[in-house]
Amino acid sequence: MKIHDVSKNYGKVRALDKVNIAFGEGVHGLLGENGAGKTTLMRIITTVIEQDSGTIEHNGVSWDNKEEIRKMIGYLPQKFSMYRQLTVRESLRHIAILKGMEKGWKLAVDNAIESVNLEEKADSRIGELSGGMVRRLGIAQAVLGNPEIIVVDEPTAGLDPEERMRFRLLLRQLGVGKTVILSTHIVDDVESVCDNLTILHKGKVVITGTPKEIKSMAGGKIWKASVSRDDCMKLAEDKLITDQKIEDGGYDVRFVSDDTPDIKAVPAEPRLEEAYMWLIKR
Amino acid sequence: MKMWLKLLYYDLKEMGIVFFVPIIVTFGVASYGIFIYCGAPVGQESSAMVTVMNLLQNFIPPVSSWWIIMAFHRYAEEEGTEAFFTYGISKKKTGIGRTLTFMAVMIMLIFIIMIPLHLMGILRIETAVIVFLVLSVQSLLYGSCGFLFILWFRNTIWSITAILIIASLNIWGNIPVLSRYLSITVRMQAQMSLSGLCLYFLFIIGISVVINYKGQKLFFELGTRKYG
Numbered sequence: 001m002k003i004h005d006v007s008k009n010y011g012k013v014r015a016l017d018k019v020n021i022a023f024g025e026g027v028h029g030l031l032g033e034n035g036a037g038k039t040t041l042m043r044i045i046t047t048v049i050e051q052d053s054g055t056i057e058h059n060g061v062s063w064d065n066k067e068e069i070r071k072m073i074g075y076l077p078q079k080f081s082m083y084r085q086l087t088v089r090e091s092l093r094h095i096a097i098l099k100g101m102e103k104g105w106k107l108a109v110d111n112a113i114e115s116v117n118l119e120e121k122a123d124s125r126i127g128e129l130s131g132g133m134v135r136r137l138g139i140a141q142a143v144l145g146n147p148e149i150i151v152v153d154e155p156t157a158g159l160d161p162e163e164r165m166r167f168r169l170l171l172r173q174l175g176v177g178k179t180v181i182l183s184t185h186i187v188d189d190v191e192s193v194c195d196n197l198t199i200l201h202k203g204k205v206v207i208t209g210t211p212k213e214i215k216s217m218a219g220g221k222i223w224k225a226s227v228s229r230d231d232c233m234k235l236a237e238d239k240l241i242t243d244q245k246i247e248d249g250g251y252d253v254r255f256v257s258d259d260t261p262d263i264k265a266v267p268a269e270p271r272l273e274e275a276y277m278w279l280i281k282r
Numbered sequence: 283m284k285m286w287l288k289l290l291y292y293d294l295k296e297m298g299i300v301f302f303v304p305i306i307v308t309f310g311v312a313s314y315g316i317f318i319y320c321g322a323p324v325g326q327e328s329s330a331m332v333t334v335m336n337l338l339q340n341f342i343p344p345v346s347s348w349w350i351i352m353a354f355h356r357y358a359e360e361e362g363t364e365a366f367f368t369y370g371i372s373k374k375k376t377g378i379g380r381t382l383t384f385m386a387v388m389i390m391l392i393f394i395i396m397i398p399l400h401l402m403g404i405l406r407i408e409t410a411v412i413v414f415l416v417l418s419v420q421s422l423l424y425g426s427c428g429f430l431f432i433l434w435f436r437n438t439i440w441s442i443t444a445i446l447i448i449a450s451l452n453i454w455g456n457i458p459v460l461s462r463y464l465s466i467t468v469r470m471q472a473q474m475s476l477s478g479l480c481l482y483f484l485f486i487i488g489i490s491v492v493i494n495y496k497g498q499k500l501f502f503e504l505g506t507r508k509y510g
Contacts (some may be wrong), residue, residue, distance in 0.1 A: 046367075081363065083296040084296070097289060098369040098370075142365070
């Protein structure tokens with residue numbers, strides 16, 4: 001899937017500015033702070049809204065042909081709700097009808113339920129499910145009809161640690177043989193799930209690469225030091241501190257610095273979060 | 283057909299208790315009409331019949347918008363229905379198709395209440411047919427208005443308020459938007475012409491089609507209006 005020079009304005013606010021990204025098979029992460037343009041890009045990819053300029057195509061099919069594209073796409077939006085009075089199975093059958101599935105939809109619904117491990121809750125009402133289960137149901141509706149592209153927007157937000165880990169595993173499984181686009185501002189999600197990563201900042205693409213490549217870009221820019229409380233305060237005034245731990249009355253800090261710092265510090269192996277911070281502050 | 287029935291079933295099940303509102307109103311109004319007619323003094327049946335007609339047309343057609351507003355409010359109002367706008371089914375099918383399905387159910391309800399009104403001698407068969415047709419086309423109009431309002435306002439309360447304003451204008455406003463026709467027709471049955479009735483039906487159906495078309499257009503643009 002190729003996104004070429006896509007721009008989108010909301011009034012005078014430029015939400016996306018000539019975005020160019022190519023997505024292949026596997027899980028592709030979109031990382032950026034709130035307001036970076038991730039959700040806008042997701043909505044354009046899923047045909048909920050249209051770009052002001054630029055083109056998108058997948059296997060030669062242009063996004064102008066919405067009907068064809070919609071057959072190829074499954075989408076789990078950031079806020080997802082379903083009919084609360086219906087059971088899991090009923091709601092997915094309802095969606096199968098809305099997706100225009102005419103044949104084999106009963107089997108497809110059962111497969112979707114199985115793929116997200118909701119068999120035991122298949123005949124429970126949605127109103128009785130936990131938040132994590134509703135998100136899993138969201139994935140089930142996205143994969144219904146076996147789409148080639150699955151788009152998930154902030155899927156782990158608000159989930160407990162166990163459900164989050166389960167969700168990451170699920171996303172990894174979905175990425176086999178399909179294109180999964182995952183939008184998030186949680187760096188841990190990206191690191192554990194994504195094959196590729198695009199960082200968005202203020203509507204622009206900052207960088208695209210594998211998490212390893214992006215981490216290596218910040219090599220030599222991340223430092224660690226043991227400092228006193230006062231030095232730590234002073235350091236925070238002109239350096240970006242990415243981590244600090246209280247240790248023996250002082251602080252073990254990690255910080256971003258393009259140059260060799262004045263204080264006694266040693267270069268550290270960059271974490272993805274630090275590389276991200278360094279890239280967007282650059 | 284099977285698809286519409288399934289969608290209808292899921293929509294109605296999701297509505298829960300609010301699903302019964304049009305049924306309660308329709309049967310309630312019909313029962314009250316029967317009560318008024320049966321309690322009218324001898325020789326005043328004709329006047330009681332006009333009261334019953336007014337009751338029917340003032341209260342039954344407006345509730346035909348209820349199910350439509352309740353079914354579409356999720357798409358128009360709720361935040362979590364974004365995925366709907368990416369589904370492959372045509373908006374024509376989910377918009378006009380579902381609207382017409384709800385209207386068909388309402389028309390069935392109207393047909394059902396005509397049976398006791400006729401069997402109890404309140405409406406002669408030819409009057410019952412006219413009342414049924416008038417209430418049906420008025421229900422089409424109110425249903426279309428409900429469809430338009432929920433997509434236009436994207437707010438359930440505002441949509442119901444707009445329907446209530448139109449209904450109130452008919453009852454108290456002396457503005458012959460819709461309903462005066464029926465009482466006039468019933469009073470002046472001797473002068474009623476078939477062509478006049480047909481013109482009335484065509485007029486109301488025409489307005490309903492225009493309103494539905496506008497609603498459909500808003501439904502096409504709903505994703506962009508809501509999220510764009």
